[in-house]
Amino acid sequence: MENVFDYEDIQLIPAKCVVNSRSECDTAVSLGGHTFKLPVVPANMQTIIDEKIAISLAENGYFYVMHRFEPGKRLAFIQDMNSRRLITSISVGVKEDEYNFILQLVDEQLSPDFITIDIAHGHSNAVIKMIQHIKKHLPQSFVIAGNVGTPEAVRELEHAGADATKVGIGPGKVCITKIKTGFGTGGWQLAALRWCAKAASKPIIADGGIRTHGDVAKSIRFGATMVMIGSLFAGHEESPGETFEKEGKLYKEYFGSASEYQKGEKKNVEGKKMYVEHKGSLKDTLKEMEQDLQSSISYAGGSSLEAIRTVDYVVVKSSIFNGDQVY
Numbered sequence: 001m002e003n004v005f006d007y008e009d010i011q012l013i014p015a016k017c018v019v020n021s022r023s024e025c026d027t028a029v030s031l032g033g034h035t036f037k038l039p040v041v042p043a044n045m046q047t048i049i050d051e052k053i054a055i056s057l058a059e060n061g062y063f064y065v066m067h068r069f070e071p072g073k074r075l076a077f078i079q080d081m082n083s084r085r086l087i088t089s090i091s092v093g094v095k096e097d098e099y100n101f102i103l104q105l106v107d108e109q110l111s112p113d114f115i116t117i118d119i120a121h122g123h124s125n126a127v128i129k130m131i132q133h134i135k136k137h138l139p140q141s142f143v144i145a146g147n148v149g150t151p152e153a154v155r156e157l158e159h160a161g162a163d164a165t166k167v168g169i170g171p172g173k174v175c176i177t178k179i180k181t182g183f184g185t186g187g188w189q190l191a192a193l194r195w196c197a198k199a200a201s202k203p204i205i206a207d208g209g210i211r212t213h214g215d216v217a218k219s220i221r222f223g224a225t226m227v228m229i230g231s232l233f234a235g236h237e238e239s240p241g242e243t244f245e246k247e248g249k250l251y252k253e254y255f256g257s258a259s260e261y262q263k264g265e266k267k268n269v270e271g272k273k274m275y276v277e278h279k280g281s282l283k284d285t286l287k288e289m290e291q292d293l294q295s296s297i298s299y300a301g302g303s304s305l306e307a308i309r310t311v312d313y314v315v316v317k318s319s320i321f322n323g324d325q326v327y
């Protein structure tokens with residue numbers, strides 16, 4: 001692979017502005033026949049999303065993906081979302097019980113709008129089999145499969161029936177896959193996204209490594225339809241996970257889905273736990289993200305996300321931060 005780079009190595013080049021106010025710029029995106037306010041989705045992790053946040057996101061026009069770590073609650077969750085006439089979007093794994101869960105949904109005549117197959121190494125027969133199982137029994141559900149990091153994987157999962165693929169092996173903030181296995185897209189996630197997007201014939205969700213709001217625009221430029229984010233959404237008032245106080249400051253926990261804390265055992269651990277500063281309300285962060293993305297669109301010289309997809313860019317290998325702190 002040539003031309004390897006990551007988010008902080010890239011700057012997008014401004015084009016002539018065509019709007020009078022950033023508020024004219026539309027950040028809406030379509031996925032699976034639905035339109036969402038932002039091309040951004042909180043990660044399907046237990047310290048990032050819970051039922052309450054899912055309801056609030058769906059009610060306010062945002063995409064969400066519920067995590068799969070309380071499997072017994074999923075059926076009731078889908079029923080509850082259906083009764084509220086909200087979008088249903090859940091995650092599954094690939095173990096035997098998950099096959100039965102899909103059949104149980106069929107028995108209950110429940111067909112979630114979105115099903116995300118959430119596995120560390122998504123380029124596998126296990127994921128291909130699960131895609132085929134879901135497509136056979138719940139053909140109306142939009143299947144997101146991942147995670148992957150190569151064009152071959154994108155093509156294979158699309159060929160198996162996936163409606164979208166999720167790209168990102170190891171760039172996450174609480175990820176230690178890159179350290180423990182030596183593999184992944186950590187450090188070159190944006191280049192991997194571009195590589196995968198060139199091969200894709202269906203939407204791609206960029207997953208992991210987003211550290212600033214500008215990285216959302218960069219993901220769009222390099223081929224993402226949607227961007228999954230963990231750490232930037234951690235630590236909010238609404239976020240699940242313990243809050244604790246240290247020297248008068250509030251922090252919240254954020255742990256990896258393959259961490260000891262999630263698994264309850266020290267086996268195949270590829271994630272860690274960290275504490276992030278308390279950030280206030282999730283609603284405010286989403287609003288700020290929307291405003292920042294509206295501004296990105298205006299710099300791209302357009303009035304919708306499409307303008308960002310073709311904007312010029314430069315590789316700034318010396319790092320755009322120039323020694324500055326991110327915030």
Ligand SMILES: NC(=O)C1=CN([C@@H]2O[C@H](COP(=O)(O)OP(=O)(O)OC[C@H]3O[C@@H](n4cnc5c(N)ncnc54)[C@H](OP(=O)(O)O)[C@@H]3O)[C@@H](O)[C@H]2O)C=CC1
Pocket residue numbers: 093094095118119120121126147168169170171172175177208256257258268270
């Ligand atoms: N995006 C990323 O970079 C990563 C994300 N994660 C997250 O951690 C969570 C747990 O993931 P995961 O361990 O897949 O889920 P599970 O623990 O549910 O494992 C799923 C199945 O895949 C097998 N499996 C897992 N990893 C591999 C591998 N490298 N090679 C072959 N088989 C494998 C497991 O068997 P066995 O355990 O016996 O091998 C198990 O049968 C997920 O939410 C995932 O998104 C984890 C790592 C990387």
Ligand SMILES: Nc1nc2c(ncn2[C@@H]2O[C@H](COP(=O)(O)O)[C@@H](O)[C@H]2O)c(=O)[nH]1
Pocket residue numbers: 043044045147168169170171172173174175176177178207208209210228229230231232255256257258259270271272
């Ligand atoms: N290697 C691991 N990756 C993990 C784990 N838990 C979640 N994840 C991935 O990280 C992103 C979020 O990344 P961020 O940079 O926005 O914080 C998430 O969507 C997963 O794909 C883990 O334990 N190990």
